[in-house]
Structure formats: C-alpha cells, structure tokens
Amino acid sequence: MTATIDRPTGVLAALRRTPAPVRYLLGGVLVNQLGAFVQTFMVLYLVFRGFSAAQAGIAITAYSVGSVLGGLAGAELIHRIGPRATIATAMLGSAVVLTVVPLLSSSRLFGALLLALVLAGLSTQSYRPAAALLLSDLMPADIRVMGFSMMRIALNLGGALSPLIAAGLILLDWNLLFWFDAATALAYAVLARSFLPDVRTDRQSPDPARTGPRAAYAVLLRDGRYGLFLASVLIGTVIYVQYTIALPLKISAAGHSTDLYSAALVTSAIVLIVCELKVTAYVSRWPGYVAATAGTALMGVAAASYGLSGDSAVALVASTVVLVFGIMINGPTMFAYPATFPAPVKARYISAHQTTFGLGMAIGPLFGVAAWTTLGNGIWWLCGGLAQVAALFALLGMKPKGEAS
Structure with a gap:
C-alpha cells in the first residue's frame, strides 16, 4: 500500500476546484474550532470555580x-x-455534554464532571476521522494534500480567533465558554446534516471474512511500515506540543514577559495562515515521504535552535518560525497519507492516525514538564534528536517499497 504522488497545482486553481461539499465541511471545522475552549481554558475555569490545581489537572x-x-x-x-451521520452525531453529543458541564462544576459532583469531560473529549474527537474521510473521498486526488492543508488552516484560524472570543465571554460569565462551545458544535451538526453528502462508498472487502473490525485492525497491526509512520506522528506531535509547554517555561525562566510568548504565538499563526497553502502547493510536487522526512527533520532543527537561542527574544521568535515551516512542510502530507489506503481499511487507518495524534497531544504536556524539570534547556537537544528519529521513521514508513534510494 503506497501513497500516490499528487500532480502539482497552484493555490488558486486548487481553491477553484474544491467541491462545494468540501467548502461546507471546512466551514464547519472552522465554526466548531471557534468555540474549542475546553483544553485551553478548562484549568483556569475550574480554579476560578474553587477547584484545586490537582483536580483541574485530573479533569x-x-x-x-x-x-x-x-x-x-x-x-x-x-x-x-x-461519515456525515458520524459528524452530526458527534457534534450533537458534544453540544449536549458541554451544555451541562457548568452545572456539574462543584466539588460534590467532581466524579460526574470527570465523566462528562471524558464524554466531551470522546464526542469532540470522534468527528475528526469522519471529516478526514469525507475530505479524502470528495477532494480530487491530485489536490488532496491541498485539501488537508485547507483543513489545517481552518483549524489554525479558529484556534487563533477563539482566545479573542473567549476573552470577551469571560468578562460576561465564565459559563458562557461552554455554552458557546456547545452552540458551535450544534451549528456544525446542523450544517453537516443539511449540506454534507451521505457518502457511502464501498468499505467492504470482497472477502466477507475480512470485513469485521477485528480483521480490519489485524491488517493494520500487521502493517509494520504504517506502524513506523504512526511512531513518527507520535514523536512529532510530542515535539510540536513543546512550543506551547516548554517554550513558555523557557521564556519565563529567561526573565521575559508573557508578551514575548504571545508574540511568538501570533507570529506562528500569521505565518501558518498566510503561507501554508503556498508552501503545500510547492511541496506537493515532492514524493510524500520526502515532504514528511524533510519537514520532521526541520522541526528537529528548530527545536535544537531553541536550545541555542539563549535569552534572545529575536532568536526565540525566529526558531518558532522555523518550527512552523517544518510543520507546513510535513503536516498536510502526513495528514493526507492515511487516506491513500484502500476503502475497506481506510477509515481505520485514518482513525489510527487521528488517535495517535491525539495521544501525542495528551502526553506531550506531561513529557514537556517532566523533561524541563529534569533537563532544563536540555529538553531542546532531546527534542532535536527525537525529531531526527521521527524523520527516519517517516522515511522508512512512507517510502514505497522497492523505490531506489
């Protein structure tokens, strides 16, 4: 199983060829992301409501x-x-759970709150494999990587705007964070049900014995090369998270104000939103394994450069820009790669990728805090080395069999 090499295309040409259902899909992703407050503000919200820092961490x-x-x-x-019903169901479930979270935010209901947050995370994340699958099915194959770049831009744009929305809501009522989040999820559910096609491509193997989930996951588990790809995704995600975990710790230890961290975040968001489609249009001319390997290796260079930056604010921001370019080079290609597998196993390959990415996002903060506490600035040398291992895994996992070196 190998990825196809996409034909080169320009940004404007790709935008013109993007089918209307994909535009609705990406619009829904953007709307939902505008209210994605739970992971960003949950700790602050619970502390405001009188919970301890330990309880907030557990939540x-x-x-x-x-x-x-x-x-x-x-x-x-x-x-x-x-996929359409999956998105609608997941978003409706997310809306319901998020609506009741403020009602459970008291110490005597902490157990119920934890259960609600597990369900909120489950429903919020379960739409993503369906969105990726629909995007891969509806987008022309030669601009599929561009389609995943557009999805990443929608996520990043929503992520850049959501803190501004949150700041205004907090001034009125902290509970509005969750009710607005619920409203955006409900809006996406309605949009999905109304405007997305009910695509039911044949996802069954000609062999009835291989159609069940156990058989499908057995195929995935036997795919050692895909396992290497997933290992690359996991390591790369843990490294990516450090620019929101270890970087602010470094900035604080160097005696800079939080304004520097804000400047780094704003700079990275602007670079991603402005440059990613153009970078993807160029990178999509490369074989997928080349883009994945080069981008991941560049992330490692950026991580190591944080270690070399000392207390220089300019160097810290420049390192962040290098990191962002690494992400722009490898991100769309690696997100599109699972969609190149045959229909009977495609959904589960996409799900395995999304789950691995989510796992990296979950353990990244734990890794970052532990590594910073133990190694201090040495975390960046560790991340730089791990990124080169991840780049090797991407090369071995994604390079087509038999292709000359």
Whole structure:
C-alpha cells in the first residue's frame, strides 16, 4: 500500500476546484474550532470555580483520555452510520455534554464532571476521522494534500480567533465558554446534516471474512511500515506540543514577559495562515515521504535552535518560525497519507492516525514538564534528536517499497 504522488497545482486553481461539499465541511471545522475552549481554558475555569490545581489537572486528563478514545470510536461509527451521520452525531453529543458541564462544576459532583469531560473529549474527537474521510473521498486526488492543508488552516484560524472570543465571554460569565462551545458544535451538526453528502462508498472487502473490525485492525497491526509512520506522528506531535509547554517555561525562566510568548504565538499563526497553502502547493510536487522526512527533520532543527537561542527574544521568535515551516512542510502530507489506503481499511487507518495524534497531544504536556524539570534547556537537544528519529521513521514508513534510494 503506497501513497500516490499528487500532480502539482497552484493555490488558486486548487481553491477553484474544491467541491462545494468540501467548502461546507471546512466551514464547519472552522465554526466548531471557534468555540474549542475546553483544553485551553478548562484549568483556569475550574480554579476560578474553587477547584484545586490537582483536580483541574485530573479533569483535563479525563478530557484527553476521552479524546484518544474518540479517534477509535469515530472509525467504528463511520462503518456503521457513514461519515456525515458520524459528524452530526458527534457534534450533537458534544453540544449536549458541554451544555451541562457548568452545572456539574462543584466539588460534590467532581466524579460526574470527570465523566462528562471524558464524554466531551470522546464526542469532540470522534468527528475528526469522519471529516478526514469525507475530505479524502470528495477532494480530487491530485489536490488532496491541498485539501488537508485547507483543513489545517481552518483549524489554525479558529484556534487563533477563539482566545479573542473567549476573552470577551469571560468578562460576561465564565459559563458562557461552554455554552458557546456547545452552540458551535450544534451549528456544525446542523450544517453537516443539511449540506454534507451521505457518502457511502464501498468499505467492504470482497472477502466477507475480512470485513469485521477485528480483521480490519489485524491488517493494520500487521502493517509494520504504517506502524513506523504512526511512531513518527507520535514523536512529532510530542515535539510540536513543546512550543506551547516548554517554550513558555523557557521564556519565563529567561526573565521575559508573557508578551514575548504571545508574540511568538501570533507570529506562528500569521505565518501558518498566510503561507501554508503556498508552501503545500510547492511541496506537493515532492514524493510524500520526502515532504514528511524533510519537514520532521526541520522541526528537529528548530527545536535544537531553541536550545541555542539563549535569552534572545529575536532568536526565540525566529526558531518558532522555523518550527512552523517544518510543520507546513510535513503536516498536510502526513495528514493526507492515511487516506491513500484502500476503502475497506481506510477509515481505520485514518482513525489510527487521528488517535495517535491525539495521544501525542495528551502526553506531550506531561513529557514537556517532566523533561524541563529534569533537563532544563536540555529538553531542546532531546527534542532535536527525537525529531531526527521521527524523520527516519517517516522515511522508512512512507517510502514505497522497492523505490531506489
């Protein structure tokens, strides 16, 4: 099983060729992301409501566990009810759970709150395999990587705007964070049900003995090369998370104000939103394994450069820009790669990728805090070395068999 090499195409040409259902799909992703407040503000919200820092940490861990499980649940829902219904159901479930979270935010209901957060993480994450599958099915094959780049831009744009929305909501009422999040999820559910096609491509193997989930996952588990790809995704995600975990710790230790961290975040968001489609249009001319390997290796260079930057604010921001370019080079290609597998196993390959990405996002903060506490600035040398290992895994996992070196 190998990825096809996409034909080169320009940004404007790709935008013009993007089917209307994909535009609705990406619009829904953007709307939903505008209210994605739980992971960003849950700790602050619970502390405001009188919970301890330890309880807040347990709560966000519960949400992360649900997110990891949601990737697996999403694949099974796709096979049973289809991708459109999966998105609508997941978003409706998310809306319901998020609506009641403020009602459970008291110490005597902490157990119920944890359960609600597990369900919130599960429902929120379970839509993503379906969205990726629909995107891969509806987007012309030669601009599929561009389609995944567009999805990443929608996620990043929503992620850049959501803190501004949250700041205004907090001034009125902290509970509005969750009710607005629920409203955006409900809006996506309605949009999906109304405007997305009920695509039911044949996801069954000609051999009836190989159609069940156990057989499908057995195929995936035997695919050692895909295992290397997933290992690359996991390591790369853990490294990516450090620019939101270890970087602010470094900035604080160097005596800089939080304004520097804000400047780094804003700079990275602007670079991603402005440059990613153009970078993807160029990178899509490369074989997929080349883009994945080069981008992951560049992430490692950026991580090591954080270690060399000392206390220089300019160097810290420049290192962040290098990191972002690494992400732009490898991200769309690696997100599109699972969609190149045959229909009977595609949903579960996509789900395995999404679950691995979610796992990396969940353990990244734990790794970052532990490594910073133990190694200090040495975390960046560790991340730089791990990124080169991840780049090697991407090369070995994605390079077509038999291709000359």
